[in-house]
Amino acid sequence: xxxxxxxxxxxxxxxxxxxxxxxxxxxxxxxxxxxxxxxxxxxxxxxxxxxxxxxxxxxxxxxxxxxxxxxxxxxxxxxxxxxxxxxxxxxxxxxxxxxxxxxxxxxxxxxxxxxxxxxxxxxxxxxxxxxxxxxxxxxxxxxxxxxxxxxxxxxxxxxxxx
Amino acid sequence: xxxxxxxxxxxxxxxxxxxxxxxxxxxxxxxxxxxxxxxxxxxxxxxxxxxxxxxxxxxxxxxxxxxxxxxxxxxxxxxxxxxxxxxxxxxxxxxxxxxxxxxxxxxxxxxxxxxxxxxxxxxxxxxxxxxxxxxxxxxxxxxxxxxxxxxxxxxxxxxxxxxxxxxxxxxxxxxxxxxxxxxxxxxxxxxxxx
Numbered sequence: 001x002x003x004x005x006x007x008x009x010x011x012x013x014x015x016x017x018x019x020x021x022x023x024x025x026x027x028x029x030x031x032x033x034x035x036x037x038x039x040x041x042x043x044x045x046x047x048x049x050x051x052x053x054x055x056x057x058x059x060x061x062x063x064x065x066x067x068x069x070x071x072x073x074x075x076x077x078x079x080x081x082x083x084x085x086x087x088x089x090x091x092x093x094x095x096x097x098x099x100x101x102x103x104x105x106x107x108x109x110x111x112x113x114x115x116x117x118x119x120x121x122x123x124x125x126x127x128x129x130x131x132x133x134x135x136x137x138x139x140x141x142x143x144x145x146x147x148x149x150x151x152x153x154x155x156x157x158x159x160x161x162x
Numbered sequence: 163x164x165x166x167x168x169x170x171x172x173x174x175x176x177x178x179x180x181x182x183x184x185x186x187x188x189x190x191x192x193x194x195x196x197x198x199x200x201x202x203x204x205x206x207x208x209x210x211x212x213x214x215x216x217x218x219x220x221x222x223x224x225x226x227x228x229x230x231x232x233x234x235x236x237x238x239x240x241x242x243x244x245x246x247x248x249x250x251x252x253x254x255x256x257x258x259x260x261x262x263x264x265x266x267x268x269x270x271x272x273x274x275x276x277x278x279x280x281x282x283x284x285x286x287x288x289x290x291x292x293x294x295x296x297x298x299x300x301x302x303x304x305x306x307x308x309x310x311x312x313x314x315x316x317x318x319x320x321x322x323x324x325x326x327x328x329x330x331x332x333x334x335x336x337x338x339x340x341x342x343x344x345x346x347x348x349x350x351x352x353x354x355x356x
Binding site for chain 1: 193251252289
């Protein structure tokens, strides 16, 4: 009976150790998981190259670093923060919303709004004259003016001879 | 009556209000100034010989120290000739000069007049440590966190090495790897002789 208890205890202890080891080991993150984070970062060395498609050795090292951090259980935000602390904010695909970076978020919509306003006013001014229809149909020409003078003088003469 | 009617029917031209015009122009000018400053900065080369280098501190990798401290400040090195080398483990040309730099450090270290600093530029720590081990680099070395130091020097790539005299004034810049230890010594000796 005593022997059975000992065997049970050993089996339970071994099972607990095995379960602990298995829980501590994270599965190796896949390339897709790594690239999901790398896509949000830019190569700190190359010009305008996202980290997930950058072919250099340096970028391969950074992607391995992301894999390592993911395996350690780091979140995407923690990894991005780590990259900012080590390599500067320029590695972020989206610049942080602070300081002059705000211009990148404000200027494009403002330009679109101003453009839409200008276009609206231009279209309005093009359509207005046709809609009003109050512009004189026949502008007064010198020929017409002399004709009017002639008619006036003719009527004056007729009045005199009545 | 007819005249009045005609004048009433003239289309009234309402322009953009003055305050809006001023705001738009001010915003445009401000934007152009910011763009111009950014362009100017991006086209500027590295810091130039004769410039006084602003103070900075470099926290070293584990296992590296300078006079027992794990962090070194440039201002604390006044009176010494300072050689700052920017490198990275992924940089092949850096490997060409690594052994020469270490040899030069070994040569000048006993005198205590020259300090070599290695600033690891946008690198990953395991590869950086492997690089230091591979070339037996013993002079103080640390990561350039957030690229603050390299931005201050406005480096254009790696390797680049900056020689600062005893007064804290930049005297010489080496862009690219050194050809030999003799090249490093000739520059340092000139600064020591000043």
